[in-house]
Amino acid sequence: MVISDQDSIRLFRSSAPYINAHRGKTFVLMFGGEAIEHANFANIIHDIGLLSSLGIRLVLVHGARPQIDQRVVLRGISGRFENDTRITDKPTLECVKDAAGSVRSHIEALLTMGLPNSPMHGAQIRVCSGNLVVAKPIGVRDGIDFENTGHVRRIDVEGINDHLNDGSIVLLSPMGYSPTGEVFNLSHEDVATQAAIALSADKLIVFSHWPGVVDRQGKLLRTIELEQLRNLIESDEIETEGSVLRALSTSVANDIPRAHCISYEKDGALLEELFTRDGTGSLVLRNHYEQLRRASIEDVGGILRLIKPLEESGVLVKRSRERLENEIEHFNVIERDGMIIGCAALYTYPENQSAELACVATHRDYRGKNRGERLLSEVIDYARSQQIKRLFVLTTVTAHWFLEQGFVPASLDSLPSEKQALYNFQRNSKVFELTI
Known part of the structure; x- marks a missing residue:
């Protein structure tokens, strides 16, 4: 597919809100030794360099299990594991040091590369490492001495922040x-999660062989609440590797606002996840008190209370209880402690492969927390599952919000004929559309 200059300009403009939102934030990126050996890893490093140049504070945590395994075999050492944890005796520890040092040097070299034909030409990126992780031994468990295998005891937060503050x-x-x-x-999983928690990072981003959190049916779960993720892990309903799932759940459970899982095999996955509305992988959120779900007949009263002020001010078209009861299957809602605080409806026109987004509302006390964006994302996912290619919306006073979400102005003639026939010229609503 050839991307025109105008397409590039639109992409750049649409990424601006994300650039502004991420600048100055702290992200911890976790990738295993398998990612480092993949052909796409050089592209990942270049994208990391781009994030740094945009003012994002980055902590990279790498693994080295396959590299350690290679050295263990070459030296004729018998590798020992217990519950998937390596028992690190003295000869194995030398393999660990060798592998970790080699991987670290490789990553530093890639981040330093600034050839004229490379994406990081002129970037002048500095990379710092050192004794920033204090460890303790696992010790003896069930009679097995794990020797020099350990856990994170403490992260040198002050030392890391000094380096981050220096750029x-x-x-x-x-x-x-x-x-x-x-x-x-x-384990690099332990280092990454403890670093993210200690630094109060804004995001933990985990690279996986999978495109994200994938269930046993092969479905990519785009947005997952922590409790849902825990239930899926407990019931063994996820294909994605256990170290990735533990990192995601542990970090979010310890107040990291967002944890992402993306593929290390897909070129540009990191940028797509951070700078586009839909992303490419999975996002894990805690959401103690809120649930985004399909509406049921029991929600009619709550939706009516939510939209009444907006109807009275003319923002929304008035809906009767009877109409809402008849159309409730079209609605998604956000519920918080038993109260409906957000809603959105989708009316499909399959013959046109289009759908109307309608009645998008958020309670005035809960605005500014991306709830509208969450509702829109859920609606888009459902629309795609119905082979819908285009969303359209009619609005009188919230055009700016829809423009920020990627909608563009459209004409009345672009609407399905049934919708055109119902258009209220007295309201004079503006039409916007979004290709999905």
């Missing part, structure tokens, strides 16, 4: 150091 990217390896001078082999 550097911080690179953390799956190794930690004790006050007694010992070195411990750590």
Whole structure:
């Protein structure tokens, strides 16, 4: 597919709100040794460099399991595992040091590369690493001594923030150091989640072999609440690897606002996830008190209370209880502690492969927290499942919000004929559309 200059301009303009939103925020990126060996890894590094140039504070945490395995085999050492955790004796620890040092040097070299034909030409990115992770031994469990395998004891938050404040990217390896001078082999999942929690990071972004959190039926779960993720993990209903799922759930459970899972095999996945409305992978949120779901007949009263002020001010067309009861299957709602605080409806026109987005409303006390965007994303996912190619909306006073979401002005003639026949010329609503 050839992208024209105008397409590039539109893409750049549409990414501006995300650039502004992410600037100055702290993101922790976690990727295993498998990602490092993949052919797309150089592209990931270039995209990381781009994020840094946009003012995002970055902490990279890498794994090295396949690289360690290679060295263990080459040295004729018998690798030992217990519950998928490596038992790190002294000879194995030397393999860990060798592998982690080699991977770290490889990543630093890629981040330093500034050839004229490379995406990071002139970027002048600084990378800092060191003894920023304090570790402790796992010890003896069920009679098994894990020797130099450890857990994160403490993250040097002040040291990392000093580097981030200087504009550097911080690179953390799956190794930690004790006050007694010992070195411990750590899981990169443990390092990434503990770093994100200690730094109060705005995001944890995890790279996976899978395109995101994928269930046993092969469906990519775009947005998942923490409780839903935990239930799926417990029931073994997810294909995505366990280390990724643990990192996502642990970080969100410890107040990281958003945790993302994306593919390390897809070129541009990182940029698409961060700078487009739909993203490309999975987003995990905590949402203690809120649930986004399909509406039921029991929600009619709550929706009427929600939309009444907007109807009285002329923002929304008035709906009777009878009409709402008859059309309730078209609605999605956000419920918070038993109260409906957001809603949106979708009316499809299958013969035109189009649908009308209508009655988008958020309670005045709960605006400004991306609830409208969440409703829109849910509606778009459902519309796509129905082979809908285009959304349209008629509005009198909220045109700016729809423009911010990527809608563009359209003519009355672009509406399905049935909708044109019902158009209220007295309201003189503006028409906007979005290709999905």
